[in-house]
Amino acid sequence: MRPVNLIPPEERQGERRPARTGLVPYLLLGALVAVLAGVVAMALTDVQISDRKGEVAQLKREDVVATARAQRLAAYTQFQNLREQRVATIASLADSRFDWERVMRELSLVLPHDVWLTSLTASAAGGSESGGSGGGAASGILGPSLAISGCATGHEAVAGFVTALKDIDGVTRVGVESSDVAEEGEGGGSGGGESGGECSPDTFSLTVAFDAAPVPSTESEEAAAPASEQAETTSNETSEGG
Numbered sequence: 069m070r071p072v073n074l075i076p077p078e079e080r081q082g083e084r085r086p087a088r089t090g091l092v093p094y095l096l097l098g099a100l101v102a103v104l105a106g107v108v109a110m111a112l113t114d115v116q117i118s119d120r121k122g123e124v125a126q127l128k129r130e131d132v133v134a135t136a137r138a139q140r141l142a143a144y145t146q147f148q149n150l151r152e153q154r155v156a157t158i159a160s161l162a163d164s165r166f167d168w169e170r171v172m173r174e175l176s177l178v179l180p181h182d183v184w185l186t187s188l189t190a191s192a193a194g195g196s197e198s199g200g201s202g203g204g205a206a207s208g209i210l211g212p213s214l215a216i217s218g219c220a221t222g223h224e225a226v227a228g229f230v231t232a233l234k235d236i237d238g239v240t241r242v243g244v245e246s247s248d249v250a251e252e253g254e255g256g257g258s259g260g261g262e263s264g265g266e267c268s269p270d271t272f273s274l275t276v277a278f279d280a281a282p283v284p285s286t287e288s289e290e291a292a293a294p295a296s297e298q299a300e301t302t303s304n305e306t307s308e309g310g
Contacts, residue, residue: 217273
């Protein structure tokens with residue numbers, strides 16, 4: 069048998085009944101989802117902030133420890149830097165040392181008997197302060213140099229002395245700044261200072277350059293090296309040394 073619904077159509081419920089709720093439930097549901105998402109996001113953010121704060125605190129502690137350790141080791145770093153500087157300075161001084169003792173010894177050996185020295189000035193680096201005019205042969209010298217002044221029996225004696233100076237080990241050039249013969253009656257005997265301290269007729273001034281020798285790189289190293297030495301000798305003593 070087929071069932072028959074005896075309820076009048078106007079009193080029937082639940083069968084093809086139009087929806088009376090509208091969009092309000094959906095809006096409420098969306099709002100609840102949004103609120104829930106916001107709460108979850110805030111919770112996650114709080115967790116991340118807490119984690120970051122913990123990391124910051126840990127980094128600060130590590131920084132304090134590292135700073136304290138660096139301060140303890142600073143003295144060793146300074147000592148190492150000081151050691152390197154001193155080693156570099158000593159190496160530079162050793163490389164730029166000039167053997168003035170050898171030069172003076174060789175000069176005494178090559179000094180002729182007819183030449184007498186009145187002034188001798190040594191310079192470890194360029195800019196020789198010679199006893200002469202200070203220009204000409206003394207200009208352009210970058211290495212050690214000798215500025216020599218003296219007197220001789222004549223121009224030939226001065227020329228022989230210049231030639232002899234070139235035999236000194238390390239000499240690269242010898243420049244004559246002046247060689248003047250005194251006129252007769254202007255004073256000057258031939259004894260080279262034996263009588264009254266008078267010099268021979270020919271007075272000269274020359275510069276001996278050691279251009280190939282190393283020079284100190286700083287002013288302090290120049291002061292450490294034998295920068296200058298001056299010897300005043302009488303004619304008798306230099307004549308005996310020659």
